[in-house]
Amino acid sequence: EPEVTQTPSHQVTQMGQEVILRCVPISNHLYFYWYRQILGQKVEFLVSFYNNEISEKSEIFDDQFSVERPDGSNFTLKIRSTKLEDSAMYFCASSLGTGDRTDTQYFGPGTRLTVL
């Protein structure tokens, strides 16, 4: 069964450094998403992406964040200058993009980001 994959599984970085989190969505999916989960808190939406454009973003997704689909398979989340409060589990998700209510998001295993 096709799955969303994410690398790395765990990333440790120093405050102020740039990090890139990578995701390979399910191959025939058209909609892509990033969510994050701070330890012990709920899963929160960051951004959705379609047709090489951001479709929607949350207030968390400020100028320090960017997303890109650099080729036909990868979908990346970049944090330009990490802060301590960026420490969280980051989930990538993708969906078919049927445009109707049956569309369902499938999630990757997550990348745990630790900012020191």
Place this chain on the structure above:
Amino acid sequence: AQSVAQPEDQVNVAEGNPLTVKCTYSVSGNPYLFWYVQYPNRGLQFLLKYITGDNLVKGSYGFEAEFNKSQTSFHLKKPSALVSDSALYFCAVRETATASGTYKYIFGTGTRLKVLA
């Protein structure tokens, strides 16, 4: 704005007993509701969804959920719990789609299910 609430942080149940994990929702318009499960060191796995139709929705691993419009609830159930069902369960509601068709989920705070042998 849509929201879901999971009133219990943790639910303990004996193996073989029925289990219920509660979720209530607040939406404007028709609710599109989902349950996901998170095992340790794994991502969120889709269990089931309610879009329309039958109030009892069947999903993966023997789980089902009952949609109750009058009580604005979407409780997750299983007739006979397994130790391997122990995990973190999230209820989610789908927000209105954007012009391009993407949409976001609003998640509940999660309920940790512990099935005791």
